Amino acid sequence: MLRIARHQRRQLARVQQPCLRVLLEAHVRRSRRRSRHRFVAEPERQANAADSRHDERAPPPRARHDGGAPIAAPFRRIAPAIFGACLAAASTVASGARGSIDFVGTWSCVVWGHPDFGDERVLLNFAPEGVARLARIENEDVPSWSGLTPWVEEDRELRFSDSRTGRQYTANLRRENLGGTWRTLTTTGGWWCAASDLDVIPETNAGRAAALPPVLPSVTATPRYPIEAIREAKQGRVVTCFLVDAAGTIVEPEIIELSDEVFREPTLVALRRSRYEPREADSALRPSCRSYTFSLDRLAQHEIRLD
Numbered sequence: 001m002l003r004i005a006r007h008q009r010r011q012l013a014r015v016q017q018p019c020l021r022v023l024l025e026a027h028v029r030r031s032r033r034r035s036r037h038r039f040v041a042e043p044e045r046q047a048n049a050a051d052s053r054h055d056e057r058a059p060p061p062r063a064r065h066d067g068g069a070p071i072a073a074p075f076r077r078i079a080p081a082i083f084g085a086c087l088a089a090a091s092t093v094a095s096g097a098r099g100s101i102d103f104v105g106t107w108s109c110v111v112w113g114h115p116d117f118g119d120e121r122v123l124l125n126f127a128p129e130g131v132a133r134l135a136r137i138e139n140e141d142v143p144s145w146s147g148l149t150p151w152v153e154e155d156r157e158l159r160f161s162d163s164r165t166g167r168q169y170t171a172n173l174r175r176e177n178l179g180g181t182w183r184t185l186t187t188t189g190g191w192w193c194a195a196s197d198l199d200v201i202p203e204t205n206a207g208r209a210a211a212l213p214p215v216l217p218s219v220t221a222t223p224r225y226p227i228e229a230i231r232e233a234k235q236g237r238v239v240t241c242f243l244v245d246a247a248g249t250i251v252e253p254e255i256i257e258l259s260d261e262v263f264r265e266p267t268l269v270a271l272r273r274s275r276y277e278p279r280e281a282d283s284a285l286r287p288s289c290r291s292y293t294f295s296l297d298r299l300a301q302h303e304i305r306l307d
Contacts, residue, residue: 101173103151103158104128106196108212111182112239112289113189119289121212123202124193126151132160137208144203176252179241179287190256192241192287213279215244215286221273223266223292225299235296236260238267241289248276251285263294 104126111120123135125145132148151160158171158180169191171180179192202208229236236259242250253271258264270292279286 107193109193219275221270223270
């Protein structure tokens with residue numbers, strides 16, 4: 001008789017168990033020998049054979065609650081509601097994390113899109129009680145601050161208007177920086193801001209000019225026309241806004257207007273290659289915007305990117 005060490009029995013059982021299962025589940029021929037349980041009555045034997053409790057291959061009965069109802073049944077009914085609540089909570093948390101702009105205070109802004117005057121640099125001030133004011137650099141003797149309509153915040157969107165120009169301003173507070181679009185009855189444009197470090201609001205033109213220094217480009221890179229857009233005869237326009245640090249480097253660029261996704265990457269590459277004049281006496285971030293027009297009529301040979 002073969003003797004197996006105790007520490008090897010478990011390994012042997014692991015090997016034999018699948019084989020034993022196959023033998024049990026396979027068809028077994030009826031033996032010609034008589035049963036050793038001849039004393040068991042035939043009706044009782046048939047009843048035992050029909051009882052599933054004697055069949056170890058049958059799955060065990062599902063566990064039930066003391067009250068009689070299955071435990072898993074109520075959970076299946078409320079699982080979709082729990083999953084939906086978790087998704088809603090996660091969406092709310094993510095939206096709150098993105099919409100973290102506290103717009104109350106003074107901002108140095110650039111307003112772009114005017115067909116006649118180009119970009120305009122202004123100061124915007126938002127008071128907690130809903131008062132909004134705007135200051136421009138003007139040569140004429142006018143009040144430094146002009147009143148705007150009270151600002152309204154709803155669903156993480158800021159809205160106010162300038163009755164002097166007829167512009168209606170909106171801003172998506174879920175962005176990383178304060179800015180948005182403006183529109184009149186005939187024209188549209190945008191505005192972009194950086195938090196101002198002013199401790200005292202300037203009341204003169206000279207003070208406002210010092211608070212709104214010009215941001216002058218030193219190297220302006222032109223985006224290359226994507227070869228995919230040339231093949232499909234695509235034209236478009238891209239407007240991007242960003243901040244410029246004291247060293248003249250563009251930081252935190254955002255695409256404000258994009259006619260086609262194919263023009264996004266060339267625009268961002270051109271921004272990374274562009275530089276502005278450094279400002280030694282001014283360490284604050286200054287806002288700026290730039291628009292690019294992709295036109296096949298003005299396409300030069302050197303602008304074609306051969307990939």
